[in-house]
Amino acid sequence: MQQMKAIGFHKHLPITEADSLIDLELERPVAKGHDVLVEIKAVSVNPVDTKVRAKGTDEQEPKIIGYDAAGVVVEVGDHASLFSVGDEVYYAGAINRPGSNSEFQLVDERIVAKKPERLTFSEAAALPLTALTAYEALTDRMHITFDAKSNLEKTILIIGAAGGVGSIATQLANHAGLTVIGTASRPETIDWAKAHGAHHTINHHEDFREQLEQLGYSYVDYVFCLNATDQHFDAMVDVITPQGTICSIVETDQALNLSALQQKSATFAWEFMFTRSLFETPDMIRQHEILTRIATWLEEETLETTVTQTLIGLNAENLKEAHRLVESGKTIGKIVVEQH
Template sequence: MTQMKAIGFHQHLPITEANSLIDLEIERPVAQGHDLLVEIKAVSVNPVDTKVRAHGADETEPKVIGYDAAGIVVEVGDHASLFSVGDEVYYAGAINRPGSNSDFQLVDERIVAKKPQRLAFSEAAALPLTTLTAYEALTDRLQLTFDAKSNLDKTMLIIGAAGGVGSIATQLANKAGLTVIGTASRPETIEWAKTHGAHHTINHHEDFRAQLEQLGYHYVDYIFCLNATDQHFDAMVDVIAPQGKICSIVETDQNLNLSALQQKSATFVWEFMFTRSLFQTADMIRQHEILTQVATWFEEETLETTVTQTLIGLNADNLKEAHRLVESGKTIGKVVVERR
C-alpha cells in the first residue's frame, strides 16, 4: 500500500483552531473507469473550501477537501480516453469526492481539460472553479452567447466584481459584448474590476438605483450575484429589467420573495458548479468542453489569470493561511498554494 501526503481534518472547526487543517499520510488511490490520477502541482482556495471545512458533523475518517487544481496525469483509468500519462491538466473536481489538497487525486476525465500551456501550474490552478461558474452562469443559466454583436445593447450588473468568480465573470461578460457594471467599494477593488472588464463600477454598500441612474441606466438586463443574495435581493428586483434574468451563486437561509419578480416576468436562477459532477448528468462532459474552450482564450491572451497571491508549499500551515485570507472577505482575485 503506497502512502501519500495530504491535508485534511476530523472535525469541522474555525480556521483559528490548531486541528482545523492537519498534515496527514493516507493511501494513494489508483485510477479506474473514467478516472485520472493526477499528481497535484498547485491548488487554489475558494469560499466553498472554507464552508465545507467549517460546517458539518465530525468525520470518522480524515476528510480531504480542495477543488481547484492543476497537475500532471500519472495514471489513466480503463474507460478513460481523453488524456494520456504526462498530460498537464486543470480542473475543479467534485464536491462529493476526496479533494485536491494532497499529493495525488482521482478525478473524472469528463470534468478535466488540458491546462493552457502559457500558464504556470499556479496560474492555471486559480481558474477552473471560478471560470466554470462564470461560464455556466452566462451561457447555461442566463442563456447568453459569446456572439458579441448580439449583446451590444445589453447590460450586466455583477455584484462582487473583484472576487474570484467576479474577476473571470467581468472578463467573460465583456467578451460576450455586454456593458459590464461591477460592484466594488475600495479603490483597489474598483481598479481591479475595471482592469478585468468592467466598464463601470458602483458601490454595493449604497443604493443601486441612484448609482445606476447616474450612469444613465434605469434597468439592467442581467444580474450575476456573487455576494449576499438575501441582502441584495430587493435591490436586484428593483433594477432588473422587465423580462430580465438574475443568476446567483450564493446560498441563503432566508425566504426570497420570488413573487416580487412576477410583474416583470423576470427570471431567477441558481448556478452551482458542482451540479454536473454531483448528479453525474448526461452532459457532464460539458465542463471538459468549457475548460478546453477557455484554455484557448488564455493561450490567445484574451483572458487573464486571476491569481493575486501564491503560497509555496502544500501543507496545513499554508492552507490555513489561504483559508484565513478567503474568509476575510477582502481578497482580490485568487489565493493559490503551490506544491514544492
C-alpha cells in the first residue's frame, strides 16, 4: 500500500494546543465510482475549518479536514467521465469525507471543475468554497439573475464584505448589476470592499438604517449576512424591503424571531455550501457547473482571486498559523497554504 502525508487530529482542541493539528502518514486512497484522486498542490483555510477542528468528540481514526483545494488529477474512478489524468482542477470538497489537508484526496467529480488556466494553484485554491457559497446564495437562495439590466434599480447589503465570501460576493453582485453596499469597519477593509465591487460601505458596528438613509436608501432588496446572524437580525429585518430576501451563512445558537418578517412577507434563507455533497442531491453536478462558470469569469478577468497571504509547505505548523489567523477575525481575503 502506498503512503501519503496528511495533517489531521484526534482531539478537537484550541489551535494553541500542540496536538490541535499534527503531521501524519496515512494510506493513499484509490479512486472508484464517481471519484477522482487529486494530488494536492494548494489549499486555503476557511472559518469552517476552524469550527470543525475546535468542536466535536474525540476521533478514533485521525480526522483530516480542509475544504478548498487545487491540484492535478492522478486517477479517475470507473464511473467518472468529466476528467482525465493530468487535468488541473479546483474544488471545495465535502464536509463528511476526508479533506484536502493531505498529499492526495478523493473527491466526487460532480463537485470539481477545471482550474482557471490564468491562475496559479494557490490563486485557484483560494476560491472554490467562497465562490460556491456566494454564487449559490445569490442565485439559488435569493433568486438573483446575472441579467444586469433587470437589477439596475436593486440593492444588496453584504454584511462582512471584506472576508473570504464577502470578497467574492461583492464582485458577483456587482457583475449582476446590483448596487452593492458592503459593511466594513477599518480603513483597510473599507478599501478592500470598494476595490472588489462595493459601491458604498457602512459600519456594521453602527446603526444600519441611519447609515443607509444617509446614502439615500430607505430599504435594500437583499441582505447577505456573513457575520453574527443573531447580532444583526433585528437590523436586517428593519432594512429589508417588503418582499425582500435575507440570506445568511452563519449558524446561531440563538432563536431568530422569524415572525418579525411576516408583515413584510420577507424571506429568510440559509446557504450551506456542503448541502449538495452532504445529501448527494439530484442536482449535485450544479457545483461543477458553477465552478466552471466562475473559471470562465476568472479567465475573462471579470472576477479576481482573493488570496492575500500564502504560506509555503503543507504541514501542521503552517496550517496552525493559518487557523490562528482566520480565528483572529481580522483577516482580509483568503489565506492559502502551498504544498511545496
